[in-house]
Amino acid sequence: MSSRLASLYQTLILKPAPWVLVILLALIAWLGSHIPQMKLDASSEALVLEGDKSLEYFREISKRYQTEDYLVVTFQPEGDLFAPAQLETLEKLRDRLATLPNVSKVTSILDVPLLQSPPVSLTDVTSGNIPTIEGGGANIDMAREEFSNSPIYRSLLTSPDGSTTALQVNLKRDTHYFDLLNKRDALREAAKQEDFDRHQELAAAEKAFDDYTVEVHERQEVLVAEARAILDDFRDDAKLFLGGVPMIAVDMIxxxxxxxxNFGAGILGFIVALLVVIFRSLRWVLIPLLNCLLTVVLMLGLLAFLDWRLTVISANFVALLLIISLAINIHLVVRYREISATQPQWNQFERVAETVRVMARPCIYTALTTLVAFASLVVSGIRPVIDFGWMMTIGVVVALLLSFLVLPCVLMLLKPRQEKGGAEGDSSFTHYFAIVTERAGGVVVLVSVLLLGTSAWGISQLKVENRFIDYFHEDTEIYQGMETIDAELGGTIGLDVILDRPKVEPQLASDPAEDEFSDAFAEPDVAAAPAEDDFSSAFDEPAADFGDDFADDFSDDFGDDFGDDFGGSSSSTAQSQWFTVAGMQRVQEVHDYLDSLPETGKVLSLATFYELMQMVMGNVDDLQLALAQRSLPESINQILLDPYLAPEVDQARISLRVKETSKELQRNEFLKEVRAHLINELGFQEEQVHLTGMLVLYNNMLQSLFTSQILTLSAVFVAILAMFMVLFRSLRLALIALAPNLLAAGMVLGGMGLVGIPLDMMTITIAAITVGIGVDHAIHYVHRFKAEFPDSGNYLDTMYRCHASIGRAMYYTSVIIIFGFSILALSNFTPSIYFGLLTAGAMLAALLGSMMLLPKLILIIKPLGPETQ
Structure with a gap:
């Protein structure tokens, strides 16, 4: 710090220290009053890549095939599912679930139409005289067989072995939510235009949507809690699991x-305990702790005041902010104690002023380099990661400012006393790091080179494929429910294959007369009801996944499961080339291919309708199809036609669910294989085939992670190297300081590749955190080395002195980080476990690199010139 700035700081901050503290505490108290309004967000936008062009098409399809959100309850009794007692229990459960708030309908095996129990005629179908288990007229033994073999119900309402069934709890469509969502998206789209001047309107629309999303989530919490209370009353009779978007969103929050x-308190407890062990003084426990708490309170209050919401990822910023603030405070405390020990005759003002003067420059540069590391996350393209990057960037600035305000001002209120400083020498644990560096420095360099090479190979093994189910412990309801649905009820994550009418008309039938026959009897006067402009998800960009199989979609963030088959809106089939025998046979080719893949579970399409018509009528032709469709009751159309045909654009939709729990699933390769087969083997035109759904969007996001991680880290290291050159004014010294951080980042990424931990939205932040915090060690050590070297002119002596002084601050900070973050291993949320353990491991690597590799490179290269002694 220059003498002019030092004088200004002393005048404005140190001398009026009591008033500075009063003003600061008042500001923090005011911001802290907003913390109760802090909100958490678990929207489905967290799973997609911002700016993804596939997202626009996905939204278009979601609007066209409108859906409702819903819960799914799996019911697995100990005895025969179709026994009277079990069916009676199932009926009671269904009726209780129907009383939940905002429920429009509950679908179960009791009330779905049965076409083969006994077999019905077309007259029965068109007259609505179709038996159900509840309504009577159904043969139970035949119903059991039908549910096991029906192209609709098999692996959807019942498991293949007939032991498990599902109840779908459809929720009323929240039209206000969709109105707000559509308005926001329309304004966002308009904002891309250069002449857009409605920024205030856009901001108001975004706030209105965000506020209403909070209301939706609060209702979901009540819904899920009441649903679980109902299930608890039936757990003695059957094995029950709850699933669906509302449940997953609530549980993740x-x-x-x-x-x-829990872990914020745990990390705080570790900080207190280790400060007591390190300093053995109440003063040096309370002052750093006060500064850390004020930093967190100020930041949380600021985020709440700005209505900036925490997500699953950005919620970790609290723990990181504690650590970063503590690191700055420890460096200031250690330096203050050294100055007090070496200059006992100085008064308190002189001690504090000198501490601030000598520590300002390295602390500012450590903050700047940390900012660069966290700012790299802003270009990830994933909204929660972007928010995390900005939050940490602002948080680092806040931590730096408060550290140079609170701690010095508090010290000015205290009387000076005798302190122990850097003269502890051989008694310091860091002294042993110096001994290893001196006596085994060659081994240190060799091991570092080997680790760097191994890390490079490990980075080449990094993967982005992961299973969402692995985010949760095996004993959680999310894990068990998803596993049951995946194994017994046809898969969890959905994919839509969209087939457009080809631009160049192909011959779909071997006999062209069939097409003419179809056209002659199509119903041109029956218009298709346009799909309403809304989405399927109940709280953000929907997901036409988990299978649009029941018309009232599951619209899970990870897939509209059980989808558009019951209770959806109806649209009659106007003239469409897909609604012909030739068209349905063409769809069936795709259907059968998808059904044959080991990665897929339940597949539904127009081919399902075609198969059922053949079961009822035998061989059918275009005339019979047209007549049957015209006579079918609306309830059948809603189940069999509306979810899979958009006649207004002559488009067919094939809905399938993928077994997300499969360890063999490679999403990217799977999607490429499906598209290539449809074009190259089945002869569809490229522009005719579209793949959409959350499987596609989630895959796009995952595929971006690797490139984003490598490119941003490369940019970060270049930027930090430039900053090192400005700070140290030496290219050699800058490269030396960069080495341990490059090794630490390489080790954490390489280690992930070697043990098979995939990159995801949480782990992508680890390398940035490693660089952001680890680089602080190098800056402090090299800055201190440069300051100490002229006193002796001997590199080895300077190294021992640095290890006994600044090395202790580095050691204390790292130990607190390592132990503090390790406590996250006790979390129920696997990404938090990875986050904690990987951060702890990275900090250990950064500490060892800065305490052994960095000084050894200085001893070898001698970047400060020849020794004078």
Missing amino acids: DFVKSDLK
Whole structure:
């Protein structure tokens, strides 16, 4: 710090220290009053890549095939599912679930139409005289067989072995939610235009949507809690699991809240305990702790005031902010104690002023380099990661400012006393690092080179494929429910194959007369009802996944499961080339291919309708199809036609669910294989085939992670190297300081590749955190080395002195980080476990690199010139 700035700081901050503290505490108290309004967000936007062109098409399809959100309850009794007692229990459960708030309908095996129990005629179908288990007229033994073999119900309402069934709890469509969502998206789209001047309107629309999303989530919490209370009353009779978007959203938020509360307190406890062990003084426990808490309170209050919401990812910023603030405070405390020990005759003002003067420059540069590391996350393209990057960038600035305000001002209120400083020498644990560096420095360099090479190979093995189910412990309801649905009820994550009318008309039938026959009897006067402009998800960009199989979609963030088959809107089939025998046979080719893949579970399409018509009528032709469609009751159309045909654009939709729990699933390769087969083997035109759904969007996001991680880290290291050159004014010294950080980042990424931990939205932040925090060690050590070297002119002596002084601050900070983050291993949320353990491991690598590799390179290269002694 220059003498002019030092004088200004002393005048404005140190001398009026009591008033500075009063003003600061008042500001923090005001911001802290907003913390109760802090909100957490678990929207489905967290799973997609911003700017993804596939997202626009996905939204278009979601609007066209409108859906409702819903819960799914799996019911697995100990005895025969179709026994009277079990059916009676199932009926009671269904009726209780129907009383939940905002439920429009509950679908179960009791009330779906049965076409083969006994077999019905077309007259029965068109007259609506179709038996159900509940309505009577159904043969139970035949119903059991039909549910096991029906192209609609098999692996959808019942498991293949008939032991498990599902109840779909459809929720009423929230039209206000969709109105707000559509308005926001329309304004966002308009904002891309250069002449857009409605920024205030866009901001108001975004706030209105965000506020209403909070209301939706609060209702979901009540819904899920009441649903679980109902299930608890039936757990003695059957094995029950709850699934669906509302449940997953609520549970993920609960996990985050639990981690914030429990592990935030745990990390704080570790900080207190280690400060006591390190300094053995109440003063040096309370002052750093006060500064850390004020930093967190100010930032949380600021985020709440700005209505900036925490997500599953950005919620970790609280723990990181504690650590970063503590690191700055420890460096200031250690330096203050050294100055007090070496200059006992100085008064308190002189001690504090000198501490601030000598520490300002390295602390500012460590903050700047940390900012660069976290700012790299802003270009990830994933909204929660972007928010995390910005939050940490602002948080680092806040931590730096408060550290140079609170701690010095508090010290000015205290009387000076005798302190122990850097003269502890051989008694310091860091002294042994210096001994290893001196006596085994060659081994240190060799091991570092080997680790760097191994890390490079490990980075080449990094993968982005992961299973969402692995985010949760095996004993959680999310894990068990998803596993049951995946194994017994046809898969969890959905994919839509969209077939457009070809631009160049192909011959779909061997006999062209068939096409003419179809056209002659199509119903041109029956218009298709346009799909309403809305989405399927109940709380953000929907997901036409988990299978549009029941018309009232599951619209899970990870897939509209059980989808558009019951209770959806109806649209009659106007003239369409797909609604012919030739067209349906063409769809059936795709259907059968998809059904044959080991990665897929339940597949539904127009081919399902075609197969059922053949079961009822025998061989059918275009005339019979047209007549049957015209006579079918609306309830059948809603189940068999509306979810899979958009006649207004002559488009067919094939809905399938993929077994996300499969360890063999490679999403990217799977999607490439499906598209290539449809074009190259089945002869569809490239522009005719579209793949959409959350499987596609999630895959796009995952595929971007590797490139984003490598490119951003490369940019970060270049930027930090440039900053090192400005700070140290030496290219050699800058390269030396960069080495341990390059090794630490390489080790954490390489280690992930070697042990098979995939890159995801959480782990992509680890390398940035490693560089952001680890680079602080190098800056402090090299800055201190440069300051100490002229006193002796001997590199080895300077190294021992640095290890006994600044090395202790580095060691204390790292130990607190390592132990503090390790406590996250006790979380129920696997990404938090990875986050904690990987951060702890990275900090250990950064510490060892800065305490052994960095000084050894200085001893070898001698970047400060020849020794004078």
